[in-house]
Amino acid sequence: MKNLRLLTWLDVRRTICRKTNYGTKLPEGVARMDSFSNALEIGLDSDKNIDSVKSTLKEWFGDSYQENQSIIQLDLGNESLSVEFSPGEQLRIKDKYIRPFWDEITYIDANSAIKLPEPYRENPNLLAFYSFNDGVEKTVNLVAYLLALLDKAKQLDNQIKVLVIDAALNTPGLTYWNINETDKSSISYINFLELVHYSPVDEEQTLLFIAQELQNSSKQEGKSTVYFLPAYINDEQLLDIEILPEHIITYPNKGWELGDYIHKLGQAVGADYVLIDLGSGLNKISSPILLDTRFQRFLVTTINEPSVAGTALCLSQMKKVAPKTSNNDKYYDPSVILSMLTPEIIASPAYKEVLQRFQSAYIQSEQQNNSTMLEIAETYLAPELLYIDNWEDASSKLASTSILENAANWANKQVDFNKIILENLDPVVIEKLQVRATRQGRNLLEELKVIVEEALQEETISLESK
The missing domain is CATH 1.10.1220 (Arc Repressor Mutant)
Structure with missing residues (x-):
């Protein structure tokens, strides 16, 4: 990796994060290394380690670290960052907890042991749909999976409950589709985030309240029930978001609470499945779910370079929190859905290269024979899907597409439908x-x-x- 220029104190922080595996591998005798806008503070257990730490700084920063003045010279103007040593601090006993944020995961090497959250042993099953770029049919794929689940339940004369969440706060497509519905939800994902963070009542009461609000706007599809939690209720709420997913998991030694709350909400409404639209881009809105291996995560992309590069980047980071064994039905590896394909694209050398890039991005060091546990599905271009106005429009236009066929194949594999076999x-x-x-x-x-x-x-x- 090419070293970044030290333009601000943030570049100093990045260097330290990279060299210390995000603070998990500090030099001997160092309790902490904290970068601020006016100084780099280094906490030590005793004075005897100061010389060795100075040598380490010299190794990391080269001539930019000026030991005699105890500064790190920045590369812009004549500005510098003071280096301050603080002996007598207690060394950390417990390992540093890495949270599911891009700016923490990126500094962890692939061989680091990251503690995964406790798996879910009861319903609902959690699915999340993500794309690096907009306009790649991510939301349409989510709807296809919903339709496939409902259709499979109908075929088996079964009833299921599905909670759909529009968590795409930057691009809330499902919510826009829902604007003209007669029975609209009176509560939103923004409300959900605010209530789990600042609720005036206990957690059980909070989740029960949200569940009751969702039940008031639920829809029946045959014997099955669909609940929808929109991103927002009105424009004012969307333009004034105070609590984001990152705020839910900022407490020390925690990191997977957002997934836990979503799972509990699904249980509160009795859902068998929760389908979440995560939106697009690299941000802290999506990463707590995208990096949570308890979710079945579908990354939707075209073969256009920006989308491919961004998806490969996500996969390269997701592999750091990947399940360590393939025979594990408690955690999930991600899946990629390649969309808007044509026979000509599939036959091209560029397409084969894209497949290789995705597989290479997710391959894990302990895997043998260069195999990966990354599933890649293909869906074809359907011009009728380029314009969709509402839920009914999406359902109608998806009917004869490969997107719905792919979703149906997935639905046929779901263990929940084996309940019927078990009952007989x-x-x-x-x-x-x-x-x-x-x-x-x-x-x-x-x-x-x-x-x-x-x-x-x-x-x-x-x-x-x-």
């Missing part, structure tokens, strides 16, 4: 399943999924050997 099994079989599941530390549905996957794998091997 012989009680003796269920009892044996329970014993096996308990032994493996799984619930019945998880065990059923494992058995089905093992059977399909054996069938595939058998067919290949013939």
